[in-house]
Amino acid sequence: MTVSYILKQVDSPEDLTAAGRIQHGQWYNQISFDKFNDKVKFISSTYSKPLDSTQWVLLDSETPTKDNGQLNILSSLVLFPRPVTVVEKGKAPQEVISPSIMAVVTPPEYRGKGYASHLLREITKIIDQQAKDNKVNFSTLWSEVGEYYSAFGYKSLTPEELYIDLSEAAPVESTFYTDLDEFSWLGTADFENLAQVDKTKLIKEMITATEGDGITRVAINPDADFFRFFWGSSTFDAHTTYPEIIPALPVIGEIDDEYFPLKTGARYGPVYIIWEINFGSDTVRVVRIHIDDTSTLTSQELANHLAVLLGAAVSQAFKWKLSSVTFWKGDTPVGSGTDFTLEDVKVAFNAANAEKERAAEAAVVVRKLTVPMIRISNEYNKTPVEWHSPGYYPWR
Numbered sequence: 001m002t003v004s005y006i007l008k009q010v011d012s013p014e015d016l017t018a019a020g021r022i023q024h025g026q027w028y029n030q031i032s033f034d035k036f037n038d039k040v041k042f043i044s045s046t047y048s049k050p051l052d053s054t055q056w057v058l059l060d061s062e063t064p065t066k067d068n069g070q071l072n073i074l075s076s077l078v079l080f081p082r083p084v085t086v087v088e089k090g091k092a093p094q095e096v097i098s099p100s101i102m103a104v105v106t107p108p109e110y111r112g113k114g115y116a117s118h119l120l121r122e123i124t125k126i127i128d129q130q131a132k133d134n135k136v137n138f139s140t141l142w143s144e145v146g147e148y149y150s151a152f153g154y155k156s157l158t159p160e161e162l163y164i165d166l167s168e169a170a171p172v173e174s175t176f177y178t179d180l181d182e183f184s185w186l187g188t189a190d191f192e193n194l195a196q197v198d199k200t201k202l203i204k205e206m207i208t209a210t211e212g213d214g215i216t217r218v219a220i221n222p223d224a225d226f227f228r229f230f231w232g233s234s235t236f237d238a239h240t241t242y243p244e245i246i247p248a249l250p251v252i253g254e255i256d257d258e259y260f261p262l263k264t265g266a267r268y269g270p271v272y273i274i275w276e277i278n279f280g281s282d283t284v285r286v287v288r289i290h291i292d293d294t295s296t297l298t299s300q301e302l303a304n305h306l307a308v309l310l311g312a313a314v315s316q317a318f319k320w321k322l323s324s325v326t327f328w329k330g331d332t333p334v335g336s337g338t339d340f341t342l343e344d345v346k347v348a349f350n351a352a353n354a355e356k357e358r359a360a361e362a363a364v365v366v367r368k369l370t371v372p373m374i375r376i377s378n379e380y381n382k383t384p385v386e387w388h389s390p391g392y393y394p395w396r
Helices: 013-027 033-046 115-134 146-152 174-179 188-213 225-241 299-319 342-355
Strands: 005-010 054-060 073-087 094-105 138-143 154-156 160-165 183-185 216-220 265-268 271-278 283-291 324-328 361-366 371-376 385-387
Touching: 005 013, 005 115, 013 033, 013 054, 013 073, 013 094, 033 225, 054 115, 073 115, 073 188, 094 115, 115 138, 115 146, 138 146, 146 154, 160 299, 160 342, 183 299, 188 216, 188 225, 188 265, 188 271, 188 283, 225 271, 225 283, 265 299, 271 299, 283 299, 299 324, 299 342, 342 361
Parallel strands: 094 138, 216 385, 283 324
Antiparallel strands: 005 054, 054 073, 073 094, 073 216, 138 371, 154 371, 160 324, 160 361, 183 265, 265 271, 271 283
16 A cells, blocks of 8 residues: 655644644653743844744645644654855855755654655755745754764764763852853853854955865854844753742843853953753753964863863853763864864863862763755756854854
8 A cells, every 4th residue: 555645844833732732742841831932932032133944844735634633743843944144256256045954853643654754755855946936055953863864965073072970970150161261151252253253264265265276165154043043942941940049031132241150151351151951961062162362372271271271161060960062173163263172171171170179071972963964956056065163063
């Protein structure tokens, strides 16, 4: 018996709720569905502009709905339009829209039947059509199961990361860092400025590289909404988990950075570090590192600065009772100044911790979390494309 399927873009409140329940069950079941919806609304309120994402589901044509009238979803995903810059040799940089796949999930009762694969095959047809319409020959995604997506034409990176295990470490007070000259916690205005700096540097680097070797380069445009997403998610979870520390969600636009207890970034001299406090994954994830162009730090001095900033991230992990801090070098924009290795940072961090008699220890390991992937579409052209400065988490 041949089974036929329906690919459906859902947009009604009822259908979006049905798809949302599947995502909730996969990634957010530690909170109620109502609380999950509240979180989505709060995060959305932090953005400066609409996301414009679309929700897609796969249905069985024979039984597209359940007895209660809700969609009988076999698998679902989100298609997210990402603003990107494309630099071709001899041409001015162009800003275009590239589709990105997110939140692929199949309900537990339907797993192992190939539904997600069927959904992805159908979605790549849509992506290829969009490639022709928008003259963009690539799409992106971030995955924890990279090899799975290689069957659909995506190529992944397998980078190493710095992992700091705090499960048996002695806590350190965040006030330690306020005594250091040139140290400060970052605020919301800093995120806006860093996004603009990143975009300017990124385009300049891409032009230089492409004029040198002729390879077309693409990069997701820096945008402060990237930080707003992580800030909003972390803030909501902190409020839910520790209402005695954050008794009420802050009003967007009325945040006093100096006194707000949840810190998501710090600066030490010419080096900036931004992180996500992820309660669901029990970790603080570094999501961006900046090094000023004017920096004159040697490689060793830079490693020492990063060790201090990672220590600041560790202090926040202790504050919110999380068990690790992670850092991938891919989060440092290409051409950010003096180079460094993860091994350098590991040695500097461990030496500083030994001196302060704290038990936290860093190690360099193969990444186990999300890695970026890119897929080249032949529907537009076959020009070689290189993804410039992919980063662990994308800019929006």
